[in-house]
Amino acid sequence: MGKPKTIVEKIWEKHIVHEEEGKPDLLYIDLHLVHEVTSPQAFEGLRINNRTVRRPDRTFATMDHNVPTIHRNVIKDEVSKTQMDTLKQNCTEFNIPLADINHPDQGIVHVIGPELGLTQPGKTIVCGDSHTSTHGAFGALAFGIGTSEVEHVLATQSIWQAKPKTLNVKVNGKLGTGVTAKDLILAIIGKFGVRFGTGYVLEYTGEAIRNLPMEGRMTICNMSIEAGARAGLISPDDTTVEFLRGKRHVPQGDAFDEAAKEWKSLATDEGAIYDEMVEINADEIEPQVTWGTNPGMCIPVSANVPVPESAKTDNEIEEIERALEYMGLEGGEPISSVKIEHVFIGSCTNSRLADLKKASSIIKGQKVHPNVTAIVVPGSHSVKKAAEAEGIDIIFKEAGFEWREAGCSMCLAMNDDVVPEGERCASTSNRNFEGRQGAGARTHLVSPEMAAAAAIEGHFVDVRHMKVPTA
Amino acid sequence: MEPIRKHEGIVYPLNRANVDTDQIIPKQFLKRISRKGFGQFLFYNWRYDSKGELREDFSLNKEKYQHASILVAGENFGCGSSREHAPWALQDYGFRVIIAPSYADIFYNNCTKNGIVPVQLSPSEVQQLIDNAEASDYKLTLDLESKAIYDNQGFHADFELDGYKREMLLNGWDDISVTLTHDDKIKQFEQQRELS
Known part of the structure; x- marks a missing residue:
């Protein structure tokens, strides 16, 4: 047995492309999610520099921020329409799969990733959107990036990142009836403040977290960014595996059981050391x-x-x-x-x-x-x-x-x-x-x-x- | 991006903590598909009232800060959304240096990709700079090579900045071209992955 490791350490080590003293690591990205608002300038940058998208097969786009919610195809705002049309053109030009406004897979990027099984434990996932932390619920290392970084990932399928510190947010006890994951994450941010997570990846642990279904875990990880953390995650367990079983993009049949075994092995080891820890009691939360x-x-x-x-x-x-x-x-x-x-x-x-x-x-x-x-x-x-x-x-x-x-x-x-x-x-x-x-x-x-x-x-x-x- | 080595400029103090990117640039201005022209929308809801008139009570609208290029603010500057439109707006408006006790991670990174130097100083140093700039016309100088901020009245503070980011800022490099020099390693990584 080697030294006990956190899930963050395990995922990190598996994704280092290049490391050098005094520099951030070059980290491989497994999944790049794209939407209409933070991508147009990135695609434009590729065109100007005559670059291409390295792995369209690891990239997936949808339209969510601008889309009308009453009549699907009545977009009054011309500028919004241009932004959506631009995404469509860019996806066509660079061969990126797109769930556009009329596609049955369309939805909020952080809802459809898990729904389609694109989001999986152990993956590195980025998107030009701060709520990318949502995907951490599956034990993925997922974080939001700016448009320059979107361009970088499109061109290189990698990103320069300094290894983050880890912070264990331990939630003891049980949530009361009528008290939800949303109340829990708000109470955590209320108690420890909107910047306690800055510079850290949060790992949520403890009884109350283990008892949450995936939807609740996504709510928790989603709001990690509101605590200042770029990423928040939860070690995968049977709940994670059962949610993913049968989803379109996960392995099927025996291959799924193989994958599930590997996913669960990513969970933080007993005795692994975090840089920081905070605790909260779920039973006290209203x-x-x-x-x-x-x-x-x-x-x-x-x-x-x-x-x-x-x-x-x-x-x-x-x-x-x-x-x-x-x-x-x-x-x-x-x-x-x-x-x-x-x-x-x-x-x-x-x-x-x-x-x-x-x-x-x-x-x-x-x-x-x-x-x-x-x-x-x-x-x-x-x-x-x-x-x-x-x-x-x-x-x-x-x-x-x-x-x-x-x-x-x-x-x-x-x-x-x-x-x-x-x-x-x-x-x-x-x-x-x-x-x-x-x-x-x-x-x-x-x-x-x-x-x-x-x-x-x-x-x-x-x-x-x-x-x-x-x- | 434009290289930055040494920069002297007028200081604009924004004595608020947790200034989020929705304040730096509200969402209605995120629909453009170019990187340019966002400066006019900087702090829009603070600078303008609902009729689009300048709010005289918002400090950035004061005459003395009209040519400011160094922004000093409270804790957790740039929190919230990952929108790079925030540094684009700051840069287009004329800011080249930001000084704060702490930053949101994504915003901090985004600044360094756009030729803006995010300087982190202690809360007491930041408060001192805010007080100075509120009291009088105040200038600071950034020296990125030696990682220092100073004025001509004896203030001098050193700050930390990741060596890689500093190099990129000093030279105005685009990091995609740097990464592409490691293309063989990316290929190797992908091949090993697919074999295993």
Whole structure:
């Protein structure tokens, strides 16, 4: 037996193409996911320098950020349309497989990767998108890159990376009923701050993580970037293997069992050493709601919005004051009394079938509050079809939700799905930054269950106290 | 990219922590397919009100910072989205150097691919620079070769920067051409992989 290793060390060692003293390592990339917003300048760079895409077979593209969610082919914004057309032309020119707007595989890039089985344990995965960390749920080393790096990976199938430090986020105990993976990751960021992960790859361990299904694990890893970490991952286990079994791009039959054995061997060894460790108890966590303008500004639904004077330094006091002003909130008011006008269920954080099912179980037979406009945007075309096959769309529609086509939608509001200035949205997405859902829009991040409950009540409410109709 | 060795410039202080890339450049400006022309949209929602009028109360709109090329800001600068449009906007607006106590990783990397030097100094040094720049017209000099930042009033701080990134910035190199000198190694890696 050699020295015990973390999964990060194991994946890293298997992907070094070139190493040199005093330089980052040149790391091989197994899967490069591409979307319309961060790729056009990269393809243009290839053309200018007369370069080609080294491995189109390890590259996969889709359209998600700009796509309309009402009528698929009615794209009012000419600039958005140009961006989508450009991706199509680039994929044709460089032979890259593309799930375009009318393709049955289309969806949010971080939803379709796992769905198609492109995402697999032990792979190095990059995409010009910070939420690439999502794929870490499978025990892949997955991180977001900028457009220059997209161009670099297209041209060389590799990337220069300094070996990251590792941070073990250990989650002890069990999550209570009605408390979700979203509440857990918000509570982690709330407790340790929006930069505790900077410079690290987070590995989530502990009983509560092991008990999570893949959808929950993806929600957790997705928001690693909101803690400052480029990547977050979870060692593969039987849950991982069973999720992937039968997916289109994984090995089939006996070859799958072989692969599964190898995947599980990647799990962090007993006794492996991390650079840092933090711990949190799952049993203490309540459903969370963000009150401010970054994901660390979150509180349990039973709590009051903080008062600026509770902060330690002048800069922190100012930060809270600025956030309260932007959010139109008073320090000290109960978050449960805050009224909302919009609900968005969707995004790469929470738009999978399991998320939609759980949200629908809260609203079944009830009506969306008259002051609220509520939309559901499935993460992919497949999620939409699967939900429709189970009648989940009917539950939403009967309650008064709009049932849309797949895309990033109101998470970043690059398409027409925008929250108007000064209005408030309970959102299952990942960022409550100023202006994220529209200039002057006020975002509160919550779980799908909490968003559904808020849609019915018109304000935040502890979903654990909602009367859920018996099915 | 344009090489950068030594740079003297006016300092613009942005005394805020966790400035995210949605603030640096809002999403409605990410639809362009070229790398150019993003400077006009820098900090758009802070610089302009909902009618598109300049907000006089936002510091970057002040006369004294009009030709600033060194941005000093709080912790975790550039957090959030991976959009390289953020450094493109900063660079196009005229910033060549950023100084902060900490950065988001992706943003930090993106800067070094675009000829912007991200300098990391201690929180107290950064606060001192912010105070200086808020109090008067203030200039700093970056010397990338010796990895130092200084003024003409006695402030001097050394900073760390990865040797590889420094070399790329100093020479304005495109790292794809550097990587392609290792093409044989990439091929070898792929062949071994396919055999096993």
